[in-house]
Structures are given as C-alpha cells and as structure tokens.
Amino acid sequence: MKKVFVLLAALAAVALPGWAVLGGSAESVVTDQVKFQARRAVVERGAYAVHEISRDDGTLIREYVSAAGKVFGVSWTGPTIPDLTQLLGSYNTEFQSSLRAQGKTFRRRPAVVHNADLVAENGGHARAFHGRAYLNSLLPSGVPQETVQ
Amino acid sequence: MRRVRSGVLAAGVAVLVMGLTACSTGSSSSSGGTTTTVTPINNVQPVTIDPGPTVNGQPVGAFNTLYTTVTICVPGTSTCQNIDHVQVDTGSSGLRLIASQVTLALPYTTDANNNLIGNCIQYVASYQWGAMATVDIKMAGEVASSVPIQIVAPPNFPAVPASCSAGFPGVQDVSDLGANGILGVGNYRQDCGSGCASVSANNPGLYFSCPSSGCTVAAVAVAAQVQNPVWLFPQDNNGLAIVLPQVGAAGAPTLAGSMIFGIGTQSNNGLGAAQAQALNSGGFFTTTLNGVAYPESYIDSGTPGYFFLDSATTQLPDCSFGGNAAGLYCPNTPVTFTAINTGPNPNGSVLPVSTNEPFSIANGLTLVDSGNFALNNIGGPNPGFVAWGLSFFFGRTVFIGIEGQNSAAGVGPYWAY
Numbered sequence: 001m002k003k004v005f006v007l008l009a010a011l012a013a014v015a016l017p018g019w020a021v022l023g024g025s026a027e028s029v030v031t032d033q034v035k036f037q038a039r040r041a042v043v044e045r046g047a048y049a050v051h052e053i054s055r056d057d058g059t060l061i062r063e064y065v066s067a068a069g070k071v072f073g074v075s076w077t078g079p080t081i082p083d084l085t086q087l088l089g090s091y092n093t094e095f096q097s098s099l100r101a102q103g104k105t106f107r108r109r110p111a112v113v114h115n116a117d118l119v120a121e122n123g124g125h126a127r128a129f130h131g132r133a134y135l136n137s138l139l140p141s142g143v144p145q146e147t148v149q
Numbered sequence: 150m151r152r153v154r155s156g157v158l159a160a161g162v163a164v165l166v167m168g169l170t171a172c173s174t175g176s177s178s179s180s181g182g183t184t185t186t187v188t189p190i191n192n193v194q195p196v197t198i199d200p201g202p203t204v205n206g207q208p209v210g211a212f213n214t215l216y217t218t219v220t221i222c223v224p225g226t227s228t229c230q231n232i233d234h235v236q237v238d239t240g241s242s243g244l245r246l247i248a249s250q251v252t253l254a255l256p257y258t259t260d261a262n263n264n265l266i267g268n269c270i271q272y273v274a275s276y277q278w279g280a281m282a283t284v285d286i287k288m289a290g291e292v293a294s295s296v297p298i299q300i301v302a303p304p305n306f307p308a309v310p311a312s313c314s315a316g317f318p319g320v321q322d323v324s325d326l327g328a329n330g331i332l333g334v335g336n337y338r339q340d341c342g343s344g345c346a347s348v349s350a351n352n353p354g355l356y357f358s359c360p361s362s363g364c365t366v367a368a369v370a371v372a373a374q375v376q377n378p379v380w381l382f383p384q385d386n387n388g389l390a391i392v393l394p395q396v397g398a399a400g401a402p403t404l405a406g407s408m409i410f411g412i413g414t415q416s417n418n419g420l421g422a423a424q425a426q427a428l429n430s431g432g433f434f435t436t437t438l439n440g441v442a443y444p445e446s447y448i449d450s451g452t453p454g455y456f457f458l459d460s461a462t463t464q465l466p467d468c469s470f471g472g473n474a475a476g477l478y479c480p481n482t483p484v485t486f487t488a489i490n491t492g493p494n495p496n497g498s499v500l501p502v503s504t505n506e507p508f509s510i511a512n513g514l515t516l517v518d519s520g521n522f523a524l525n526n527i528g529g530p531n532p533g534f535v536a537w538g539l540s541f542f543f544g545r546t547v548f549i550g551i552e553g554q555n556s557a558a559g560v561g562p563y564w565a566y
Contacts, residue, residue: 037349037350038350055350056349056350056351057344057350057351057352057353057354058353059353078353079341079344079353080271080312080315080353080354080355081271081315081317082315083311083312083314083315083316084315084316084317085311085315085316086311088316092316095316096316096317096318099274099476100318101470101471101475102475102476103211103473103474103475103476103517104211104212104327105211105212105213105453106274106476107272107274107275107317107318107320107325108272108273108274108275108320108451108452108453109273109274109452109453109454109456109476109529109531109536109538110273110274110452110456110529110530110531110534110536111273111274111317112459112476112529112530112531112532121531121532122273122274123273123456123531123533123534123536124273124431124445124447124534125240125241125272125273125335125432125447125449126240126241126242126270126271126272126333126335126340127337127340127341127342127431127432128431128432128433128445129271129273130445130534149533
C-alpha cells in the first residue's frame with residue numbers, strides 16, 4: 001500500500017452548487033450535475049414535473065417543479081444529508097430556527113417543522129437519511145402535500 | 150505528526166490479531182488433547198442516565214441520554230485518560246471526543262502528503278467535524294488497540310465543509326452535545342465503509358484532505374476509518390447488549406445499567422429467548438402500526454424517545470410550539486400502541502421474525518417538566534417513519550449484532566430482543 005489516501009479532485013465539489021432552490025425557479029436544476037457526478041431525469045406528471053438527481057453513492061434528490069416553473073417541493077434520501085442551505089435556500093434559516101425552539105434534544109431527534117407555509121423534515125440515521133420540504137403556498141392546485149416524498 | 154501509513158499498519162495488525170484469536174472466545178479451548186482454560190475477561194461496562202457533564206457549574210445533559218466512561222490510551226502505552234459522560238449511541242459507529250476534553254497528547258492523522266485528515270459525521274439534525282487520531286480504547290476488561298477515532302473541534306482546525314454541516318448546527322462542544330463525546334456502538338464496523346475508500350461517485354464524502362488551501366473529499370482505506378471499537382476487541386467482538394432497568398410512568402431521576410460485550414461468548418451474554426431481526430442495507434427493519442407497514446424503522450439509543458408518524462396518524466396532539474416540550478406529543482392521558490417489528494432471520498431462514506412491541510405515550514410537557522432524566526412513554530412526530538429511541542431499551546436486554554460478525558443468532562447486522 002503505497003498511498004493510503006488518494007485525493008479525489010473530481011469529487012472536490014461534493015456540495016450542490018447551483019441546484020434549484022425551494023421556492024425559486026426551476027432553471028438552475030440543470031446546472032452543475034457534472035460536478036456532482038450525478039444523473040438527472042425528468043418525469044412529467046401533468047400539473048408538475050419531478051426532476052430526479054441521482055448519484056452512485058445512493059443519493060437521490062427530487063425537485064418538484066410546477067407548471068409555472070417554481071420549485072414547490074424537494075426531497076432527498078441517501079448516505080448523507082445534502083446541503084440544505086443550497087437546497088432550501090433561505091427557508092433553511094426558518095427550518096433551523098424552528099428546530100432550535102424545540103428544546104435541548106432537538107439536535108438528535110428527527111427534525112420536523114410544520115409551519116403555516118414551510119413544511120420541512122429530516123430523519124434516519126448515520127449512513128441512511130431521508131427528508132423533504134415543501135411550501136404550502138406553492139403547491140399546485142389539486143396536488144396533495146403527500147406528493148413530495 | 151503521525152503519518153497515516155503507520156496508523157493503517159497498526160489497524161491492519163489489530164485486524165489480523167483479531168482474526169487469529171476469534172475462535173478462542175469461549176471460556177476454554179482444547180488443542181492436542183490438553184484443555185486450556187481462558188480466564189473470562191470482564192465484559193460488563195456500566196452505563197448511566199443522569200443530568201450529564203457539567204459546564205460552568207451546570208449540568209448540560211438532556212433527558213434520556215445514555216452515558217459511559219471510556220478510557221483512551223496512547224497506543225501501546227499505559228499513558229491513559231478516563232473520559233466520563235460519553236454518550237452511548239447505537240445509531241453511529243466509532244468514538245468521537247470533544248477536543249477540549251482530551252488531555253492526552255495525540256498526534257492528528259495526516260495523509261501521504263502530510264495534510265490533516267478531516268472527518269465528518271452527520272446526525273439527524275446536527276454534525277460533528279474534526280481531526281482523526283489513533284488510540285487504544287479500554288472499556289470493562291476489554292481493549293481495542295490502535296483504533297482510529299475522531300477528535301471533534303480541535304483548535305486551529307479548518308472550517309467545516311458545507312457538504313458536512315448541510316445547513317444544520319454542529320455539536321462541537323460539550324454544551325451543545327450534552328456529552329464529552331459519542332461512543333458509536335451500532336451495527337456497523339466503521340462510520341462509512343467501502344464507499345469512503347472509493348475514488349468514484351460512490352464516495353459519499355465523509356473524509357477530507359485538508360491542505361491550507363481548503364478541505365477536499367478524500368478516499369480513506371476502510372481500516373483507517375473511524376471504527377466501532379467493539380468489533381476490534383480480541384474477544385467478545387461479535388456485538389454487545391445494552392441492559393437497562395424498567396422506568397415507571399413518571400420517569401426516574403437517574404438510571405444505572407450495563408453494556409455487555411459479546412453475544413453468546415460468555416456466561417452473561419447469551420441470547421436466551423431474544424429474537425433476532427436482520428437489517429436491510431440502510432440499517433432498517435419494518436414496523437407495522439395499525440395495519441400500516443413502515444419499512445424504514447430503526448432502533449437508536451441516541452434518539453431520546455419514540456419518534457413516530459404524525460399527529461393525524463397517531464391521533465396524539467403535538468405539544469405547543471415554543472414550550473418546553475415543542476416537538477413532542479402531549480396527550481392528556483397516556484395512549485398505548487402495539488406495533489409489530491419484522492425483519493429477516495439473520496440465520497438465513499426464509500421465515501421472517503416478528504415481535505409485538507407495546508409502548509405508551511404520555512404527556513411530553515409533564516414528563517420534561519418533571520425534572521427526571523430517564524423518561525419512559527415519551528415521544529414525538531417523525532412523519533412516515535418509526536424510530537425506537539432510548540425508552541425502547543428500558544426493562545429489557547437489547548442485543549446489537551455487528552455486520553459480518555457471527556453469533557448463535559447468525560451474522561450481523563441484526564437486533565435481538
């Protein structure tokens with residue numbers, strides 16, 4: 001064993017720069033998947049489209065895009081939690097401040113916030129996480145909340 | 150600075166030694182017609198639930214935090230330190246100590262280019278980020294030699310990468326963690342496994358090389374990753390049991406129990422009537438409640454209670470937002486549930502194994518305000534999923550089978566209770 005640690009230049013950008021952000025426009029969904037070494041697929045479902053971004057490590061991110069081009073929900077599953085500052089944008093600030101109001105054990109129990117507009121959840125355990133977030137105000141007419149998962 | 154190459158060699162030696170001695174885990178072994186009696190090693194490590202470590206004169210723990218005292222030593226020496234109030238977490242793997250609590254002089258692990266190695270672990274709503282070091286770990290009479298661990302928040306360490314924090318707060322000091330460290334004794338040997346040793350998109354990115362220009366994701370050999378120390382013990386290394394007494398409906402101020410190393414390796418750690426359920430690749434099994442199956446359920450001593458489903462599904466009211474019990478359930482009177490846990494039999498039998506699991510949820514605000522630190526019947530929402538936290542461990546023996554390790558129940562990963 002000559003070299004124990006091999007640097008992964010190709011993996012340097014493991015965060016999700018440029019992902020579409022919750023509540024924002026869908027346009028940035030298409031960017032930067034190369035850096036993330038991810039694949040993207042789009043599934044049309046009538047009132048909305050699901051952009052699926054998957055990576056070989058098991059990460060699957062779904063972005064729910066309305067006909068008006070807005071990201072009304074996102075979900076994620078995989079061995080790590082994606083960078084929610086990018087995926088949720090400013091809504092992560094609301095997610096975190098709402099969690100902080102949940103007392104001393106909030107850091108080690110499933111993260112669940114159901115506010116008037118923002119619903120955000122993260123669960124699972126080391127090696128296997130899952131979560132979702134959506135904005136009630138942006139759900140297309142007739143699309144139930146359970147769609148985002 | 151210790152170069153990691155030597156650390157890996159040491160870990161490799163430890164693995165080899167374990168392999169050679171793995172069959173002498175019983176109380177005796179025979180060879181050439183003579184029987185050698187092996188003196189059983191003390192495999193019982195005390196654990197407690199209490200108010201936690203003290204910061205500025207105040208205990209900083211939260212309810213249902215299980216602690217133990219871990220001894221770490223400079224490898225191969227008797228230069229050691231006891232660290233109390235380390236949280237026992239079956240939801241992660243490996244020892245992680247808050248740097249300010251470590252007085253031993255430990256060099257941080259570097260890579261072949263002499264860059265510091267950074268290690269990240271994500272929890273469900275927090276992270277830990279820090280350096281790596283190698284120590285001998287001693288608990289009860291057991292010793293795991295040259296074990297890679299995480300040193301959380303060492304001084305002058307590079308900033309946490311955004312892909313590690315992921316928008317959540319860190320538990321980088323004793324106050325935020327509510328403990329002096331975390332001892333991951335879950336179902337897995339390492340915190341990551343082969344993915345983090347891979348130079349590909351299979352690598353989830355939990356290890357970093359940190360030159361002054363900034364940290365980038367690195368591949369780290371499996372043996373050099375943060376290790377669950379139990380599987381590195383020379384004996385009693387196929388798993389462990391956590392044994393805690395029952396707790397009454399009002400809770401208890403403190404609780405004392407045991408962590409017993411090995412499964413069926415000594416007279417005190419047999420499976421008895423416990424039924425074993427294997428885990429899927431995500432570490433999950435299926436919980437069925439009111440006829441609905443939830444296939445990503447898990448047991449976790451690091452989760453403080455029963456976190457399951459939502460108010461609409463359980464008919465349990467949420468505690469009020471902003472109060473002491475926000476994020477918990479607050480029924481007026483206790484509500485009893487009976488769930489069914491199901492998983493494959495780890496012995497390879499085609500028939501799955503199911504157990505009935507009754508539990509009760511009482512008013513979270515009343516329990517939190519009671520001032521008791523061991524709380525039964527406490528829970529909160531976890532929409533679409535069921536997490537069996539520390540309350541699940543009360544009044545029983547819960548066995549944790551480690552991946553790839555054999556026992557009378559079969560090969561881990563599995564739970565048995």
